[in-house]
Amino acid sequence: MTDPILLAVLFVVPLLVMYVFGVHVAFALGLVSALVMLLGVGPMWTVNTFANQMYSSLNSFTLLAIPFFLFAGRMMNSIGLTDDIFDFAEALVRPLPGGLGHVNVVVSIIFSGMSGAAVADAAGLGSIEYEAMTSRGYDGSTAAGITGASSTIGPIIPPSIPIIVYGVTAQVSIGALFLAGIVPGLVMGLGLMAFITVGALRSGTASVESFSLRELFESSVRALPGLIAPAIIIGGIATGLFTPTEAAAVAGIYAVALGGLYYRNLDPSTLWSILGDTFEDTAVLTLIIAFANVYGFVLTISGLPTVLTEQLLTISSEPTVLLLLFALFFLILGTFMETIAIIMIVVPIVAPILPQIGIDPIHFGIVMMVALMIGLISPPFGVVLFALERVTDLDIEDIIRGIIPYYVPLLGALVLLILFPSAVLAVPRYFGLV
Template structure:
């Protein structure tokens, strides 16, 4: 009864256009009022408890670092270097698109930041070279999901906080899957390039590579400092976010001299707005998750999965389907906050490592960012490319295949996610 009221209220509020953070909190309040014995103050306590975590301090700093890189022209220099490195391949700008996402992922752990900043540059360059709009938008959408898999990653930070799992190990676990995603997308680019006879966009030139590398070298040091510092234990993920932010500011303002006071104010206010939205979602999802857990939803789900077979791969398949469906309708951070306390105990009972499960969950929800009706990456790319949202969704569909293949691989081969953390930690 209470669980039914919780979900019915939530879906009605979402359909009415209520922001997801408020929809989660209001639905929880309705369920608590129906239950009758829980004090109303529990909502405030649970919301504040969900937001009161030291690692979550890294979120505004990583967001600001990504915004500073976009505003300060760092993103453009990374794209130019990737173009010199891979533009000589057939369908070169497609490979550049993927390569630039790998480089940018080491600085900003959000798919939406990749799509909004780097994506705008990529789509414009591909259009100018005569690439089809559906190919440009679809590939850019898919490649933007590499960002939250390769460290640093905002979704993995949130999962690590809720699951009590080492964020450093999660970051290390995402490196190989992220590179596999890039390889799978590059294979897709090669197939499209041959089928549509896309040209080589530039001749191979060591001189051009050297020049663009020289210009981009300070920018390329950012992921080395951030990721290297975390993986070697020199600083924590939260400290790494502060370092990333400081480095991006110094690079944009003093080295490249491309960040104006007006630009700094803009990215600061954008960061405040984005961080506030994320923290409200985390707070709303925390109370929603608490209500579900208090009503024994994890046991209900576990019993259902047990009835379906209960072995490791059956549980993984069932969880994957749940995550995919939820990802189509719910914002990533809210989904992680709500579902981790429900699904993680089931995964642990089935013998699935929590680090592997974290990568599976994040990649699953990244695929959800590319699917209607609420795929945030689709909305961002529709805005920056002036392509209707329906056409963006259709263009992205073929590029879901390589991502799903990688997802299946990391489900079936735990070593792909667990080998590197075991070596480094």
């Protein structure tokens, strides 16, 4: 079977149908893979083939980074580190026009170096940021909009669980992907801050609060233990001192040390609860990865990637045009599907064809992440919207109204990253990872 429409229908439509009916993405991937093998489109069905593909996908040292980063992020949330980071960010950028809007963005940038998840940012920091802004007279919708928009930075700046999953699925260096996310994350943050500044100046609500060097020093001392965590992760990977997995383990140990020795608020029950949540999330992710590897194997044997390459090249042979089309596709998918599910369904199809159409897989991965993160704050089903609804008590319509203006800087950043691949690849190239 080489008809592209029939192949696409066979591989994609059953997945979407099962997703709509609530079948977990892991089981959906496994069922579709088994169906295709039984129909004789891909490799011949055997239990050994199925099991071997699942095992080979999990027999990876890199995947150990997932539970360690999940654990470190949850630990940082639970020990009270977010309050100190918020105070530091407020002392640093409070005098800028837009005041607490900038604080919101800076906190998200710093926190992204610990959690790597947009929903964790919105849920973990959302209530703190929202209450701080509304107590200073900010409209609730505006405060929720800035909080949601800034949360999209989390999975772009390392560490990032979605980037790890993409790297494993596409067989791309996790370290290179991590470093490639630094500049894009900062571009998104600076774009949001510039937009907030312009909005504050135009509306006449620009901050007039004075800068206090003493307050900045005192808050930086309190926040220093937390600020060291991103430096350990990024610095260790960039210098070659750690692999991403080792950096994740160090971050986890460091988080426990902070809670037990510095903040002294880590009790056995809290630690046990965090471990339980980490094990549960890790089990779900590894199950998805295992079934997705079978799905990717069957896809490759079926010849769909080759057919897709031929079809794409009939549209355009210009990589930038194709990447813009991919970004639009991911923006739409991100509005109603989970990030990990999209990665596991789409990447096995797309990754094999990237070299043939002239797109760097690292550049593609970061563009994909940025587009999917914007999708997370987009109606009708953006996950971050519902996380904000829980922590703000606003109607979903009010949250959407507050977020809409911030699509401008985020989409602008996405287009810039597509047009200028060097912005994405500069840091990993500097450290010799590309």
